[in-house]
Amino acid sequence: MSAGRLGKIGLVAMIIVLTIITINTSAAPLEVSIEERVNSTINMTDAANGVGTFEYQTDVKGIINVTNNANEDIMDIWVAVDIGLNDGSCSAISTGVQILDSGDVPSKLTNEGGFDTSGADCIIHIPRLGPGESKYVAYDVTETPEIQNGAPFIVEEKYDPAKIPKGGDYTWTVYFNVSLNDTWWSSTGLGGKPSSVTLTVNKNLNTSYGWDSLEFVSGGSQCSSGQQSCSFSGSLSSSPRSSPTQTTINETFKVKGNYSTDEAFVSRLVGFGEAVLSFGQINGNISGTKIIDVFAIGNASIGVNKSGPFGPSENQWKGNVTIKNTASGLTYVVKSVNVWATDRTNYQEIDNSRLEENPNKQIAAGESYTSGDTTFTSTTVPIIWGNVTFRLVEDANYGWGVGQDKITDGGNTYIIERIYVIGSYLVKVTKHVESAGNDIYNITLVVENLGGQESPYVYVYDLIPKNFSLTNGDNDWKDPQDRDGDWVNKSSMLAGGPETITNIQLSGYDTGYWWRIRPINASADGDGAYDDYTEIENNQTVVIFYQIQGSEDYKLLDAFIVGIDPILSMNEQTSPKITLVSGAKATSYESVMALATALVGLTAVVGYRRRS
Helix, strand or coil, X not given: CCHHHHHHCCCEEEEEXXXXXXXXXXXXXXXEEEEEEEEEEEEEEECHHHECEEEEEEEEEEEEEEEECCCCCEEEEEEEEECCCCCCCEEECCCCCEEECHHHCCHHHHHHCCCCCCCCCEEEEEEEECCCCEEEEEEECCCCHHHHCCCCEEEEEEEECCEEECCCCEEEEEEEXXXXXXXXXXCCCCCCCCCEEEEEEEEEECHHHCEEEEEEEECECCCCCCCCEEEEEEEEECCCCCCCCCCXXXXXEEEEEEECCCCCCCEEEEEEEEEEEEECCEECCCCCCEEEEEEEECCEEEEEEEEEEECCCCCEEEEEEEEEECCCCCCEEEEEEEXXXXXXXXXXXXXXXXXXXXXXXXXXXXXEEECCCEEEECCCCCEEEEEXXXXXXXXXXXXXXXXXXXXXXXXXEEEEEEEEEECCCCEEEEEEEEEEECCEEEEEEEEEECCCCCCCCEEEEEEEECCEEEECCCCCCCCHXXXXXXXXXXXXXXXXXXXXXXXXXXXXXXXXXXXXXXXXXXXXCCCCCCCCHHHXXXXXXXXXXXXXXXXXXXXXXXXXXXXXXCCCECXXXXXXXXXXXXCCCCCEECCXXXXXXXHHHCHHHHHHHHHC
8 A cells, every 4th residue: 555545544543454254175166155354443543652542443344255166057056144243134246146035035945955044134046156156245244342443453552752853863662562352352253362363564664754764773673774664473372371372462673764844833643654464364253154054956857757557447657756966076965855646637636646755865966866656546647747856965075065264364454653743842851860979969950952943941840859968079069049050051041940849748858949941942962961062052951960968768769750841841741740760861761650649749849830
């Protein structure tokens, strides 16, 4: 599928097309197969915080395929189908096909021929099917909410960082994960997940979404640097105790891209590639549709034999009927035989002349079956009549057959991958905690604007853990109460603060500070470095520095907390934003637990700022 066609889908992130086929693997002379196309569409509705949010929709449509694999005609074909999860409707796609209700089936077929229509909601009649010819009937499946609002599998995709600025080369990590959807499969005819599914994922980067460049960089096990496509595969199992033991397929890779445009925008969700998923064969059935019975006949001849008169009064007669299988490779079952006599004038049936048999006798090609004799009395020369009801045997080699259920990939699954691109400012704060000896720690806050436009005023928040106090261990900065700006590397960028925060309700903290930073210029590289003096001089990066000293039973881990405003920060979150920072300058990690508690405790921080 071209990128143009994908673009027309809009926010559709995935189109799943699976084909479910019930087919006779032995290719019976008359073969009835069921092909179900499961169309699932997964829309990516958001990628906030770098986590894709998807909506699932599935539609199931089926096709019944009746095929003559023999080298001769097969006639008078009747197929009774029970379509699972169906409203009882089916429709002919091919010409020469009739769709009937169960009540329209001739009683001769059901009573004498043994044609079973119990539970059928679709009756198909095909008068003749030539060698190699197929006829098709379609049906809709009335999906349950579980099937309609789900999909055969669950796809998860996460990005780090969650968003990137426009204009410039930026790299982000993609975490891709796919697993079988237990809820969805449990709602199907299988009643649960298939035991094993083979999955192949082909990933392609696509610059047509507005990128100047896109390529994979090192970091993925399959996606090599400099490439724009890669693939990986695996086998999913329904249980970690089954074979294979893999219940998810996951891959981590990195993408580098440059999204440049003269168009002004604040932020937008931008596609950067597609992932195409292909599934191998799955045994089973989605809708529970099944073939109840098939009735058909082939070439045959019927002959009536009459002898008489004989007996003392020469008024006794005998008659029988013979059916011969004249087909070349089909086998029949003789279900019912009727022989009777009528007079020549009014064709009235002669009393006691009828013979009825239900032999249930198979006759192969070239074989015959002759009924017993009917013996009766008639003073005139009678007419002997014979009628035989026979049908094609259910046999994989000489009759009709329906084989094993199969689910195969009837198309491709497209995931349109998107990431948030910030068109204005994008502020990131990195906190470094480094030992200076004697229980003294250097605290360095690096505030950068990665975006393409100047930021508004930025508020930075920090908390001092219990059993820590401010210190001046190396005499290279002054006490904040001097208000001389020495806490900020470039004092002209300090617009307010540091101000003390008290009454902090977050456990483990007694004191905090906030700084008001003047608007920061755009296009910082986002590496979190506090010694990038070019960016500091260009007002793209602002560095805040102070020292703390621990006493008694202090907990250094509590120092890894920091807050930032405004909303367009590197990880989009209600302000203030709390992040945990490792020792690497360019790496920051969000702590969900710290965030959940810190936002409550920092209510005083936000309130103080707003009152100011």
